Amino acid sequence: MLTTRHGVRALGSADLPAFLELTDEDPVVNVFAVHRATTTNLEPRWLGGEMWGRFEDGDLVAACHVAANLVPVQAGPEDAIVFADRALGARRTASTIVGPQLAVEAFWDRVAPRWGQARDVRWDQRHLAIDDVPLVDPDPGVRASVRGDLETLYPACVAMYTEEVGISPEVGGGADLYRARVAQLIGRAWSFVRYDGDELVFKAEVACASPAAAQIQGVWVPPHRRGEGIATAGMAAVVHQVRARIAPTVSLYVNDWNTPARRVYEEVGFIETARFATVMF
Incomplete structure (x- = not known):
């Protein structure tokens, strides 16, 4: 396996345990990334793209799903800028950038001058969750x-x-x-x-x-x-x-x-x- 102490590289199947450890820091917000990783084993041919990882001292600290959907994973603004710089080195394949607000904003600020005008931008979307019985009666016809x-x-x-x-x-x-x-x-x-x-x-x-x-x-x-x-x-x-x-x-x-x-x-x-x-x- 290609090792990286610092910087960004594409992840592969051998990285899956480390990737799942990373996403477990917020498994609900990261459900899309977990689903994609576990159903594709991080293989590019099944991902339809790549999963990039950012490393510090050999540890995976952030990731980015790069396919039709570009999704920062446990990425702060600094991580997002690093991923954006890598993305600028290749042709855009994503039709959507989506994920935690601060990471998406930092990524877009970096790539916007080169990637051109977006069709639509939605800066404030509320991520919601429920892990208990609903507060209203379910419709039995559903x-x-x-x-x-x-x-x-x-x-x-x-x-x-x-x-x-x-x-x-x-x-x-x-x-x-x-x-x-x-x-x-x-x-x-x-x-x-x-x-x-x-x-x-x-x-x-x-x-x-x-x-x-x-x-x-x-x-x-x-x-x-x-x-x-x-x-x-x-x-x-x-x-x-x-x-x-x-x-x-x-x-x-x-x-x-x-x-x-x-x-x-x-x-x-x-x-x-x-x-x-x-x-x-």
Whole structure:
């Protein structure tokens, strides 16, 4: 194994124990990184990129996931600047920079003059978590999605993604890949739905998971059904089911300006544990 006492290098499978020790410093915030590391064994061909590590006196002190999502891991502003300098030496492959606020800000300040204007920047996102029973009763109609739900679930996923990100996941020929991702989550029993008759009125997914935590994404209620309490009871059900069979802590992050969503999560019992930021290209 290539050793480094100081500086940055790409991590490999032999580094996995040290990487997991690093992420264990905050296993809930780092759930994405843990999920990616354990499912790929830190192999670039499975990562679709690399996991960089920064070392001091031979110890791994920070990391950075560099693929479609660029994610600082246990990185302070100084670490982020070091990773940014390495990133500037290669072509940008990331479509999103996301993670703890201070690290993302430091990274972006360094690369922005060379990487150009971002499509959207969200500097204040609340990272929330719950590790106990929800404060409201779960909706008994919420269940894990099955393959037969795909035809109604897929359009809802596209609608949610477009509303949240500002661009359709189908742009540029991405429909097949996105549909496969939705089907994959169904197959893992990481997708949840609620129907009112034949109408899909609530959905959410687990984006990634580890033994410590599961991160929720894609929470959505059709616009004409919002304000009925569907999301609150639905999220309580998701928390209950995820904690029962996937991981003991449920997390997510939400834009600071999304007051209705933040109110839902507060009513369910989520509490703020960190601040995130996202830069999208």
